[in-house]
Amino acid sequence: MTEPQTTEPRTFEKTRTSETVLQRITALRAPRKLLGLELSLLLFALVVGIAAVISxxxxxxxTVTTNLLVPSIIFTAALLSLHLTVRKVAPDADPLIMPIAAFxxxxGVAMIYRIDLSRGHFGWEATSVKQLIWSAVALVGAILVLVLIRNHMVLFRYTxxxxxxxxxxxxxPMVPGLGREQSGxxxxxxxxPIxxxxxxxxxxxxxxxFAGYLVRNRDSLAMVGKKVLGIRFPRARDLGPLLVFWLAAMAVLVFQRDLGTSVLYFGLFLAMIYLATGRIGWIVIGGGLFLVGGLIASQTLDYVxxxxANWLDPFADPYYASHQMLQGLFGMANGGMTGTGLGQGYPGDTPLAQSDYIIPSLAEEIGLIGIFVILAAYLLLVGRGLRIGFAGQDDFGKLLASGLAFTLAFQVFIVVGGVTRVIxxxxxTTPFLAAGGSSLVSNWIIIALLLLLSNSVRNRPKLVIRS
Incomplete structure (x- = not known):
């Protein structure tokens, strides 16, 4: 009597375990079926772009023109080629990342095209045409990254x-004969010509x-140090990396006169060192260095x-120093909640409306609601990147995915915060939206790396073995 009673539960448990394993295998392979979803969303993004250009x-x-027909075909071919490459190289990649970037x-192309028309720019010299060509080049760069790297751990060897x-x-840019000054x-x-x-x-x-360095040195950066007011601060000898990159950020600010890039580099390092160690002390010290550097720069460097001064009082010099900022603010105010409609605003009145000030240009014509949709797309993109980082198998992949997601988030915050006078x-430049070939290439490479990292996260045989 006891024999069957002990055998039946074991058989039942065995079946249940087998079903669990099967469910996990199915869940792991489910992203392959979502590639159809990725293609559908890509086509939807293209339809949105076409509809905006026609509008x-x-x-x-x-009337409907063919100004962007040829470069649009090139861009579409490159985008679909990237999708096919993902199907082959990273079939388990996150299906939402590429469509959001494409959207x-x-x-951005549609808005740049609208500004081109307002300024009478047509043909292959128009900024919108160049933007589409550079977008195609960036997509080819993303394809090369996917094909050549395959496994993100290769990058760890070359930290x-x-x-x-x-x-x-x-x-x-500081090398004589190579560097070129633009807008100071x-x-x-x-x-x-390039x-x-x-x-x-x-x-x-x-x-x-940063990801490779912090993985190698995380223990010394995270575990040692004294507590002050309940916060553990790092040792003086461990402050070296933070001070080095603070000085590097200040050097970019001083010699290249680029406030945004210096803030981006230092903020990226600070975010990644916090993620690697989990210590508030790094944020306190880094934030203090940032404030000290900003204060010194504002007092000693005229352009900072x-x-x-323009941020604190934009009406102090409305016809020269603050002209761009005020035009952007007036444009956003003119757009209101729903916008004036594509083609019915005056975005061309703002200097650099197609690059630095593309957010106010969009806000004028698609309104606050349209800007919320764009910001929601960025939020979703950054969220997917952070999700890849938190679900990663290895520490290097976790930090790299989180760092790349933070890079996009910092850029959006710095740009949107600047044009709205928050900072x-x-x-x-605003990622993917603003005119600029260098920005497009780098941001599509970030997308390619996130696709590789998400593929490695979802394609995890170790989970099945543990079951």
């Missing part, structure tokens, strides 16, 4: 090489370097002081 044409020109990209390469890229900032490199911002690629290399204006 601009009908409103401004009065932001096409919305210090990527750090050295990032330093070289940061120094390039020394962040451009010009080689023949000009680019090496700092855009440097931010990716720095994220890789002017930005602070002083810095001059960074």
């Amino acid at each position: 601009v044409d009908l409103t401004v020109v009065g 932001l990209n096409v919305v 210090y090489i990527t750090g050295f390469a990032a330093v070289i890229l940061l120094v390039l 900032a020394h962040v451009w490199v010009e080689i023949g 000009s680019f911002q090496p700092g855009e690629l440097a931010k990716i290399l720095l994220a890789i370097f 002081g002017n930005r602070f 002083p204006l810095t001059g960074l």
Whole structure:
């Protein structure tokens, strides 16, 4: 009598365990079925872009034109090629990341095209055409990243090489004969007819370097130190990396006159060191260094002081120093909740409306509701990146995914905060939306890396073995 009673529960338990294993295997392979969802969302993003361009044409020109037909076909071919590459190389990648980036990209192109029409720019020299071509180049770059890297752990082996390469890229604009000044900032490199911002690629290399360095040195940075008022602060000898990157950020600010990039680099390192160690002490010290650096820069550097002055009182010099900021604010106010409609505002009145001030340009024509949709897309994109980081198998992948997500989040916050007077204006570009080839290439490479990382997170045979 006792024999069957002991056997039956074991059989039942065995069956239940088998079912659990099967469910987990199905759950792990479910993302492969979501590739159809990714394609559907990509097509939806393209339809949104086409509809926006047609709306601009009908409103401004009065008829549908073919101004963007050829570059749009090139861009669409590159985007679908990236989708097919993901199917082959990273079939378990997050299906929402690429469509969100594509949506932001096409919305930006439509707005840039609208500004081109208001200024009478047509043909292959128009900024919107260049934006589509650069978008296609960026998508090809993303494809190369997926094909050549395959496994993100390869990057861990080259931690210090990527750090050295990032330093070289940061120094390039200061090399005589290569660097070019634009709008007072020394962040451009010009080689023949091609000009680019090496700092855009440097931010990716720095994220890789930070992730590798912090994984290797996390114990000494996290476990040692004295407690003051309940907060454990690091030892003086461990403050070296923080001080080095604080000085590097200040050097970018002083020599390249680029406030936004210096804030981005230092903020990225501070966020990643906190994620790696979990110590509030790093945030306190880093925040203190940031405030001290900002105070010194505002008092000693004229262009930083002017930005602070314009931020505090934009009406002090409305026809010169604060003209751009005020035009952007007036444009956003003119848009209201629902906007004037695509093609019915005056975004071209704002200097650099297609790049630094593309958010106010969009706010004027699609309103606060439209801007909320765009910010929600950014929030979802950053959230997916952080989710990849928190679910990662290895410490390097966790830190890298989180660092890349923070890079996008910092950029959006710095830009949107600047044009709305939450913080002083810095001059960074809005990811995927603003005109700029260097920014597009670097941000699509970030998307490719996030796709690789999400593929490694979802394709985890170890979970099945543990079951």
